[in-house]
Amino acid sequence: MNTVCQPELEKHGSGLTAFIALAAGMAIANNYALQPALPDVARTLHIPLASTGWIAGCLQIGYMLGIVLLVPLGDRLSASRLVVWQFGLLAVALFWAAVSPTFLSLLLACVWVGAMATNAVHLQTIAFRIAEPQQRGRMVGTVAAGISAGILLSRFVGGSLAQASSWRMMLTGFGLCALIFTALSLRLLPDQRERSSQGYAALLTSLPTLLRKHALLREGALVGACWFFVFSMLWVTLMLQVSTAPLHLNTTQAGLLGFAGGAGLLATRPAGRLADRFGARPLILSGLFLVMAGVAMLGLWPQSLPLTIAGIVLFDVGCFAAQVANQTRLMAIDAEARSRIYSVYMFIYYAAGAAGSIMGPLVLSRWGWTGVTVLCLVLTMGGAAWTVRMHRHSELLQKQG
Numbered sequence: 001m002n003t004v005c006q007p008e009l010e011k012h013g014s015g016l017t018a019f020i021a022l023a024a025g026m027a028i029a030n031n032y033a034l035q036p037a038l039p040d041v042a043r044t045l046h047i048p049l050a051s052t053g054w055i056a057g058c059l060q061i062g063y064m065l066g067i068v069l070l071v072p073l074g075d076r077l078s079a080s081r082l083v084v085w086q087f088g089l090l091a092v093a094l095f096w097a098a099v100s101p102t103f104l105s106l107l108l109a110c111v112w113v114g115a116m117a118t119n120a121v122h123l124q125t126i127a128f129r130i131a132e133p134q135q136r137g138r139m140v141g142t143v144a145a146g147i148s149a150g151i152l153l154s155r156f157v158g159g160s161l162a163q164a165s166s167w168r169m170m171l172t173g174f175g176l177c178a179l180i181f182t183a184l185s186l187r188l189l190p191d192q193r194e195r196s197s198q199g200y201a202a203l204l205t206s207l208p209t210l211l212r213k214h215a216l217l218r219e220g221a222l223v224g225a226c227w228f229f230v231f232s233m234l235w236v237t238l239m240l241q242v243s244t245a246p247l248h249l250n251t252t253q254a255g256l257l258g259f260a261g262g263a264g265l266l267a268t269r270p271a272g273r274l275a276d277r278f279g280a281r282p283l284i285l286s287g288l289f290l291v292m293a294g295v296a297m298l299g300l301w302p303q304s305l306p307l308t309i310a311g312i313v314l315f316d317v318g319c320f321a322a323q324v325a326n327q328t329r330l331m332a333i334d335a336e337a338r339s340r341i342y343s344v345y346m347f348i349y350y351a352a353g354a355a356g357s358i359m360g361p362l363v364l365s366r367w368g369w370t371g372v373t374v375l376c377l378v379l380t381m382g383g384a385a386w387t388v389r390m391h392r393h394s395e396l397l398q399k400q401g
Contacts, residue, residue, distance in 0.1 A: 016130070016188065016190070017127065017139065017142055017143075019184070019188050019189075020123050020126060020127050020143055020146070020189075021127075021142055021143045021145060021146025021147075021149075022146055023083070023087075023119070023123055023146075023181055023184070023185060024119070024120040024123040024124060024143050024146045024147050024150065025120075025146040025147050025148075025149045025150025025151075025153075026150060026177060026178070026181050027086075027087070027090070027116075027117050027118075027119035027120040027123065027150070027181075028117055028120040028147050028150045028151060028154075029150035029151065029153065029154035029157075029174070030059075030090065030094065030113050030114075030116075030117050030154070030174055030178075031059045031060065031063060031113070031114060031117050031151075031154075032150075032151050032154040032155055032158070032235075033154040033155070033157065033158030033170065033171075033174055034055060034056075034059075034110075034158060034167065034170075034171070035056060035155055035158070035235065035236060035239050036155050036158055036159030036162065036239055036251050036252075036254045036255035036258075037158060037159060037162035037167040037170065037251055038052040038055065038056075038236075038239060038240065039052075039240070039243055039251070040162055040166070040167050040251060041055065041106070041167055044166075044167070045102070045103045045106065047103050049240065049361065049365075050361045050362060050364075050365045051103070051361075052240075052361060053236060053357055053358045053359070053360055053361035053362065054107060054358060055106065055107065055110055056232070056236045056357035056358075057354045057355075057357040057358035058107045058108075058110040058111050058114065058354075059110045059111075059113060059114040059117075059357075060114060060232065060350050060353045060354035060357055061111055061114060061350075061354045062110060062111035062112060062113060062114025062115040062116075062117075063114035063115065063117055063118060063346075063350045063353075063354075064114075064346075064347050064350040064351055064354060065111070065114070065115050066086075066114065066115035066116065066117070066118035066121075067118055067121065067343050067346040067347040067350060068204070068207070068343060068347050069115075069204075070082065070086070070115065070118050071118055071121050071122065071339055071340075071342060071343040071346065072200075072203040072204060072207065072339055072340045072343050073200070073203070073339075074121075074122055074125055074338075074339030075198075075203060075336070075337065075338070075339040075340055076198065076200070076203060078191050079122045079123075079125055079126050079339070080122075080126060080185070080189035080190060080191050081191070082119075082122050083119050083122050083123060083126075083185045083189060084182060084185045084186045084189070086116045086118065086119045086122070087116075087119060087178050087179075087181045087182040087185055088178075088179070088182045089112075089116045090113065090116035090117060090119070090175075090178040091175045091176070091178035091179045091182065092112075092175075093109055093112035093113040093115075093116055093175075094109075094113060094171050094172070094174050094175030094178060095171075095172065095175045096109040096112065097109035097110060097113060097171050098168045098169070098171035098172045098175065099168070118346075120147055120150075121342060121343075121346055123143065124140065124143050124144075124147075124327070124331075124342075125331070125338060125339055125342060126189065126190070127139050127140070127142070127143045128140060128331050128338070129338075130190065135276075138272045138273055138276065139272070140272050140275075140324055140327050140328045140331070141270070141271055141272020141273065141275075141324050142272070144271075144272070144320065144323065144324045144327070145265055148265040148316075148320050149265050151258070152258050152259065152265055153258070154258070155254075155255045155257070155258030156255045156256055156258050156259060157170075157255075158170055158174075158255060159251045159252050159253075159254055159255020159256070159258075160252050160255060161173060162251055163250065163251045163252040163255075203340060206337070206340060207340055207343060207344050207347075210334075210337060210340055210341055210344055211344050214333055214334070214341070216329065216330065216333060217330060217333060217341055217344060217345060219386070219387075219390050220326050220329065220330045220345055221344065221345050221348040221349065222348075222383075222386060223284060223288075223322075223326065223383045223386055223387055224322075224323070224326050224345065224348070224349045224352075225348050225349055225351070225352035226352070226379050226380060226382055226383030226386075227287075227288065227291060227318075227319055227322055227323075227379075227380060227383055228319075228349050228350070228352050228353045228356070229352040229353060229355060229356035229379055230291065230295070230319075230356065230376040230379050230380055231315075231319050231353065231356070232352075232353040232354070232355075232356035232357045232360070233356035233357065233359060233360035233363070233372060233375070233376060234295065234298070234315065234356075234360070234372065234373075234376055236356070236357045236360040236361065237360040237361060237363070237364045237369070237372050238257070238298070238312075239254050240361060240364060241302065241364065241369050241372075242254050242257065242308070246302070246303040247302075247303075247305060247308070257308070257309070257312060260309040260310075260312035260313050260316070265320070266317075267317045267320050267321045271283060271287075271320065271321040271324040271325060272324050272328065274321075274325075275324060275325040275328045275329070276328070279329075280325040280326060280328060280329040281325075281387055281390070281391045281394075282391075283321060283322065283324075283325040284322045284325050284326060284387050285384060285387050285388065285391070286318075286321065286322075287317075287318040287319065287320075287321040287322030287323075287325070288318060288322060288380055288383055288384040288387065289318070289384065290314050290315070290317050290318030290321070291314070291315055291318035291319055291322075291380050292318075292377060292380050292381065292384070293314045293318075294310075294311045294312065294313070294314030294315030294316075294317075294318060295311070295315060295373050295376045295377050295380065296311075296373070296377065297310060297311035297314065298311035298312070298315070298373055299369065299370060299372075299373030299374070299377070302369050327342075327345075330342065330345050360372065363375060
């Protein structure tokens with residue numbers, strides 16, 4: 001594993017940045033690859049379709065646990081070494097999921113997969129640390145683009161492989177990819193040693209203190225929770241909704257809808273530059289307005305495939321633009337506690353996502369697609385209202401100061 005050296009980073013920076021973005025995308029992809037195949041999983045394991053929300057929910061619960069238990073170690077240990085170990089254990093978890101004989105076994109494997117997929121967080125903090133201060137928004141945007149691409153391609157690749165063979169073979173293929181990235185990470189990532197002298201227990205017990213200490217962290221966590229609940233609920237239920245009337249899409253076709261989210265991928269790097277230039281709150285608010293427009297379109301015209309695609313585009317652009325701006329401002333709060341601050345934020349973020357994934361199929365089965373989209377609109381409006389309130393409060397404090 002390489003040692004961080006600024007001249008080397010300047011010489012190989014673009015290649016290293018590209019690998020970090022690619023690896024982060026590979027890590028996060030495992031949380032979404034199974035979504036298009038959820039109806040197939042339900043048939044194979046003989047479970048109700050409404051119960052498949054627990055699969056997506058357990059992936060995000062595992063991610064939450066990894067955020068709390070693994071990400072804080074990035075302030076004490078080499079984040080690069082953590083990435084190597086987690087890619088190896090991710091491969092093991094994916095192989096376990098692929099051979100799971102029961103629903104319970106699959107859920108436990110999904111928790112493990114989700115926990116190891118927190119590699120994406122370690123990789124984002126590595127990228128932030130090696131960037132010059134004036135380039136950090138752009139760097140976060142670049143890695144976010146890799147994560148967006150991972151989410152986007154995971155649904156298509158996962159759906160296509162599951163359609164061509166089976167969801168079990170698809171998970172086996174993802175496990176082999178994780179093994180490849182274990183070796184590549186060991187060879188390419190810089191070996192960063194962090195300065196915190198706190199023990200592991202002290203790192204964990206400091207997390208609630210950080211939330212109390214930093215008002216910006218509380219704001220970012222609340223607003224991020226609003227849109228990620230919406231993001232998770234909408235994508236899980238969308239995969240179920242389009243497989244029934246009026247669209248009747250098969251697994252591969254449902255996975256192809258993920259490409260409509262490619263606009264979110266295109267928005268991430270410009271969003272990073274805009275956050276560097278104009279600040280986070282205006283960009284977050286703009287993103288939330290796009291989310292509202294996309295959700296409204298999905299709710300009003302579910303029978304139209306072109307309008308469904310247009311709604312997904314608006315929805316994904318808004319979510320990813322807001323996420324880049326939010327991450328950039330939160331990682332700048334305290335350099336010595338950056339991994340722990342990110343851990344607190346992402347724990348709350350993925351707790352909301354897990355709740356959205358679990359509740360989505362239940363809301364869909366009881367209140368239909370209209371109930372899902374109305375709930376998503378209400379939560380997004382709440383996040384936008386809070387952002388406006390905090391922006392006005394900040395402006396008032398600046399005038400008084």
